[in-house]
């Protein structure tokens with residue numbers, strides 16, 4: 001039985017210098033004519049489906065699965081285009097070494113509020129596409145707090161015997177979703193929350209970067 005380590009994407013594994021939000025804004029503008037659609041909408045730590053719902057509410061529009069499907073397709077085209085310049089995507093320090101260090105000691109998967117297709121584009125742009133066999137995405141849980149239970153269900157479906165679950169993420173929402181799913185949580189300060197905000201959420205471990213906290217993270221995963 002191995003622990004399951006669930007990695008958030010944005011602000012944890014990589015940064016895209018705002019490409020995700022920019023692509024969403026362009027898609028909303030192109031399809032609905034809404035300017036700066038995500039302005040004032042809580043994006044970091046949310047899910048793409050919840051963001052659509054919140055944006056539609058902001059513009060007083062109704063929103064359903066067909067709207068989501070069209071928006072997602074337009075978003076994916078924009079995101080792919082925006083992430084063509086290699087320098088737009090930054091892999092955060094220690095990612096590759098931590099994944100190597102966890103190899104054979106834990107099951108590894110993605111936990112993100114991104115739609116699956118968008119997550120795959122970002123991971124590929126970062127050269128991390130081959131590092132994760134599976135994940136849970138916006139499609140798997142309407143709210144982020146449902147993602148850890150979704151990951152447990154996928155693990156069972158994949159016939160993995162999972163011990164403790166550990167979420168690694170950069171936002172207070174990651175800490176909350178770990179708690180909602182009875183998982184432990186590592187907060188990393190490379191993303192969208194200040195060190196103080198993260199500390200107030202009381203993660204099991206808080207690190208400046210994955211590189212900086214590698215020894216601690218490996219020890220926590222090993223149950224040490």
Ligand SMILES: [Mg+2]
Pocket residue numbers: 008009010011012045169170171191
């Ligand atoms: Mg994040």
